[in-house]
Amino acid sequence: METKVAIVTGAVNGIGRAIADRLVENNFTAVICDINQDEGQKLEEKSSDFEGEYRFKHCNVAREEDVARVVKGVIEEYGQIEALVNNAGIIKRRVGEEISISDWDQVFAVNTRGAFLFCKYLRPQFKEQKQGRIVNISSIAGKMGDITSAPGYGPSKAALDGMTKTFARDLAPYNVTVNGVAPHAIETDMSSEWSEEKRKRIISEIPLKRLGQPEDVAGAVSFLLSDAASFITGEIIDVNGGFLMD
Numbered sequence: 001m002e003t004k005v006a007i008v009t010g011a012v013n014g015i016g017r018a019i020a021d022r023l024v025e026n027n028f029t030a031v032i033c034d035i036n037q038d039e040g041q042k043l044e045e046k047s048s049d050f051e052g053e054y055r056f057k058h059c060n061v062a063r064e065e066d067v068a069r070v071v072k073g074v075i076e077e078y079g080q081i082e083a084l085v086n087n088a089g090i091i092k093r094r095v096g097e098e099i100s101i102s103d104w105d106q107v108f109a110v111n112t113r114g115a116f117l118f119c120k121y122l123r124p125q126f127k128e129q130k131q132g133r134i135v136n137i138s139s140i141a142g143k144m145g146d147i148t149s150a151p152g153y154g155p156s157k158a159a160l161d162g163m164t165k166t167f168a169r170d171l172a173p174y175n176v177t178v179n180g181v182a183p184h185a186i187e188t189d190m191s192s193e194w195s196e197e198k199r200k201r202i203i204s205e206i207p208l209k210r211l212g213q214p215e216d217v218a219g220a221v222s223f224l225l226s227d228a229a230s231f232i233t234g235e236i237i238d239v240n241g242g243f244l245m246d
């Protein structure tokens with residue numbers, strides 16, 4: 001079976017890791033772009049029972065020179081890139097008047113500019129291939145505002161959703177689909193700061209009465225990368241246990 005290549009950002013931990021695992025199971029080489037050098041290298045050494053494999057590239061998605069270097073290297077090495085999953089994201093929890101402008105900017109630099117940079121540098125390759133899939137990992141906070149006092153986070157994800165639709169229109173003539181996945185309340189490091197009380201309240205407000213798992217998001221991404229989703233573009237799929245039904 002032919003191995004396909006997918007770039008997944010922020011994939012050493014959490015949701016990105018589950019996406020990379022699913023890709024490797026599905027015969028992809030998952031090129032993991034993350035700032036966590038030690039864990040990333042361990043992942044590259046991890047053997048897989050499947051045909052696909054893990055590759056690690058140290059990359060801060062907010063830095064243009066990092067993204068340009070990684071994209072150039074991956075194209076030189078593999079020639080063809082089937083998919084890009086922009087997953088790297090951060091949150092800074094402070095109420096409005098307490099968040100510093102540098103923290104607010106940093107949230108946008110990782111969550112929004114990082115995804116833009118990968119789209120920008122991969123665009124010529126996808127155009128030439130006349131084939132490709134992009135999935136941007138957004139958040140419910142992009143649609144309804146942030147519920148955890150993170151004034152930069154919701155806007156950064158709303159901008160990401162706008163960018164998803166913009167690139168969906170832009171790349172549609174080249175047979176490239178661009179979609180988003182908007183999770184809510186997934187059990188990862190990002191949600192581990194919640195107090196027990198807050199966790200219980202969040203679960204009580206979710207119709208399916210549980211937190212999501214990284215694999216729940218990976219399932220939606222896997223669908224968007226599959227042939228079954230070839231006529232879907234510019235869509236933001238909710239993975240939220242029914243918390244928001246729009």
Ligand SMILES: NC(=O)c1ccc[n+]([C@@H]2O[C@H](COP(=O)([O-])OP(=O)(O)OC[C@H]3O[C@@H](n4cnc5c(N)ncnc54)[C@H](O)[C@@H]3O)[C@@H](O)[C@H]2O)c1
Pocket residue numbers: 009010011012013014015016033034035036059060061062087088089090110137138139140182183184185186187188189190191
């Ligand atoms: N966990 C949730 O409840 C939840 C809900 C909605 C949306 N999301 C989104 O899902 C995505 C993944 O979140 P998660 O919960 O798995 O987070 P996480 O904190 O568990 O993992 C984030 C990963 O991104 C990497 N990373 C951080 N900054 C980076 C940078 N500048 N460049 C490259 N890599 C970087 C980290 O090293 C880590 O591997 C994010 O975009 C997040 O906004 C998460």
